[in-house]
Amino acid sequence: MTRSLRGQSAIVGIGTAGMGEAPGRSGIEILAEAGLNALGDAGLRLSDVDGVFSASSAHAFPTTSVGEYLGLKPSFFDGTMVGGASFEMHLLQAAMALDAGLCKVALICYGSNQRTAGGRLVSMSEPQWHETPYQARHPITAYALAASRHMHQFGTTRAQMAEVAVAARAWANMNPDAFARGPLSIDDVLSSRMVSDPLSTRDCCLVTDGGAACVVVRADRAKDHPKPPIYLLGAGAAQWHRSIVTMPDLTVTAASESGARAFQMAKLKQSDVDLVMLYDAFTINTILFLEDLGFCPKGEGGRFVGGGRIAPGGELAVNTNGGGLSCVHPGMYGLFLIIEAVTQLRRQAGERQLKKVDVALCHGNGGHLATQITALLSTSATL
Amino acid sequence: MKNAPGQPTPTGQAGLGPEAQFQAFLAEGRFMIQRSASTGKFVFFPRVAIPGSGETDLEWIEAKGLGTVYAITVNRAREGSWNVALVDLDEGVRMMSRIVNVETVAIGTRVKARIEPLNGQPAVVFDVLSPGVAR
Numbered sequence: 001m002t003r004s005l006r007g008q009s010a011i012v013g014i015g016t017a018g019m020g021e022a023p024g025r026s027g028i029e030i031l032a033e034a035g036l037n038a039l040g041d042a043g044l045r046l047s048d049v050d051g052v053f054s055a056s057s058a059h060a061f062p063t064t065s066v067g068e069y070l071g072l073k074p075s076f077f078d079g080t081m082v083g084g085a086s087f088e089m090h091l092l093q094a095a096m097a098l099d100a101g102l103c104k105v106a107l108i109c110y111g112s113n114q115r116t117a118g119g120r121l122v123s124m125s126e127p128q129w130h131e132t133p134y135q136a137r138h139p140i141t142a143y144a145l146a147a148s149r150h151m152h153q154f155g156t157t158r159a160q161m162a163e164v165a166v167a168a169r170a171w172a173n174m175n176p177d178a179f180a181r182g183p184l185s186i187d188d189v190l191s192s193r194m195v196s197d198p199l200s201t202r203d204c205c206l207v208t209d210g211g212a213a214c215v216v217v218r219a220d221r222a223k224d225h226p227k228p229p230i231y232l233l234g235a236g237a238a239q240w241h242r243s244i245v246t247m248p249d250l251t252v253t254a255a256s257e258s259g260a261r262a263f264q265m266a267k268l269k270q271s272d273v274d275l276v277m278l279y280d281a282f283t284i285n286t287i288l289f290l291e292d293l294g295f296c297p298k299g300e301g302g303r304f305v306g307g308g309r310i311a312p313g314g315e316l317a318v319n320t321n322g323g324g325l326s327c328v329h330p331g332m333y334g335l336f337l338i339i340e341a342v343t344q345l346r347r348q349a350g351e352r353q354l355k356k357v358d359v360a361l362c363h364g365n366g367g368h369l370a371t372q373i374t375a376l377l378s379t380s381a382t383l
Numbered sequence: 384m385k386n387a388p389g390q391p392t393p394t395g396q397a398g399l400g401p402e403a404q405f406q407a408f409l410a411e412g413r414f415m416i417q418r419s420a421s422t423g424k425f426v427f428f429p430r431v432a433i434p435g436s437g438e439t440d441l442e443w444i445e446a447k448g449l450g451t452v453y454a455i456t457v458n459r460a461r462e463g464s465w466n467v468a469l470v471d472l473d474e475g476v477r478m479m480s481r482i483v484n485v486e487t488v489a490i491g492t493r494v495k496a497r498i499e500p501l502n503g504q505p506a507v508v509f510d511v512l513s514p515g516v517a518r
Contacts, residue, residue, distance in 0.1 A: 129402060130428040131479045133506035136467050137458050144456035145469055152454075152490040197457040197487065245428065245469060245479045250454055 006265050007383050009095040010222035010229035013042025013215035014342045019328055020179035022209040023116045027058050028069050031111025034211035035070060042215040043226045044105060046070055051103030051216075052077040053094055054110060055086035057122045057331045066109060076103040082239065083125075083366025084279055087334035088373035092235040094216045104217065108338075111211030112330035121207055122331050125367070128243040137196065139281065140204060142244035142368035144196035147284040149250040151198060156302035158198050161283040162189035165202050165325050167311035168280060172322025174312065174352035179208045180326040203283040205324035205333070212335040214342065219383075230342045231383050233268065233359075235375040236261025244368045251299070255292035255363060255372040262361075262374035263294075270294045272382070274357040275344050276316060277337040279365035280323040286310070289363050290318075293374065312352070320344060320352050334364040334373075341377050358382045401429035404443070409505040414448060414496055416474060417441040427476035448496035449473045450509065457487050470494060470509055483508045 015037025172178035222229035238254035287301030
């Protein structure tokens, strides 16, 4: 008999730091500030933390770097590195560790200065030898290949992908923390510089600085903290490949498995979800994940996002912070999905606050459409 | 001695792993891929076993060299533009490559392999064989 993790853990603190540009500060400095902000939000002190979860593009041993910097001696730690989805995996790992009594206060944290440090995506990702001669410029080459296939197979258009970027910008325009604000039209996206056909600069996520952290405790302790707890109702993971060459079908991601697993654990269905937070490193991601997570049929994602359906005022609220496309993307974005979900579920999202929001889906994507991790969060109303 | 396409080459160079063996064949001007002798399954990129099912009875076969473009992009950089394609070989495996002498081609285009130096190392590239047929 297995024991479900549904509702057994809750996020009781969130924090960010250095959003956008943080000149003169290192990645771990930004991470530490975010961590302290999250602990303050949870009404906790550093000395309460006995679980550390982190991934990094700059630290080979992230949990030791974090522990040393903050002076932590954790009894449990996990540095699972699956790219930008790592932090959704950490949420699942933390839930397991808390449930097993291996730690009581889990701090999940990330920070990067990759905009002000160089302005380019920083990655420790090793080249794949069988790809090397062809000078792929990952990650964009991999995502452009997937987009080319989706267009070929389903008739998806660049204008439909542009809808994703325009919707993200419209949300960002209501978020004071968003880095890219201001008007953006379909034509602006279509006429922006082509980087890797069919993806132009406006189909690509930002490169920003930024740090984020969240504090997770057991559900039976969650009400001891100042802010309303946000419960983890379900999480599921799936991975099928490393190199884009071995992805079985470029139009179907492992989100089709991770999402189903998360919904099953949470005992929820798509129509229960009020907010959908999808890892939008490129515009095609949003379309693929809406399909693979069951919000529309396979191949219909391009048409689904048309007519402002995922923009403010649309039928489905997607990426209400502005996403990786317009809010923040410091190399790995996964933790920021959780920050926005908790902010919305706490009803602290200001101008962009959704009226009805009790369940949020966070979907992390890592590598070249490789690792997919879905988490479902809720207020106590859905527990 | 060179085998005819489709004929197995049972032995590679002693001591070389599949990655080094593939590269050594390329350096000799041969595009070789692996096949399980017992099940007939092909694999690419070269490995020590068929992924998922684990057959280790792999022999090297000269690829027929015919394939179909599955996906393609054009990288547009300051230093120039070049395409990166995924090509499905007729043997049923997929590889990354470049379609040479064209900026880009339609998905579904039939292509034929040859070996040419790319950035200082021998690599499999493809020429357009016939105009695109969507599939």
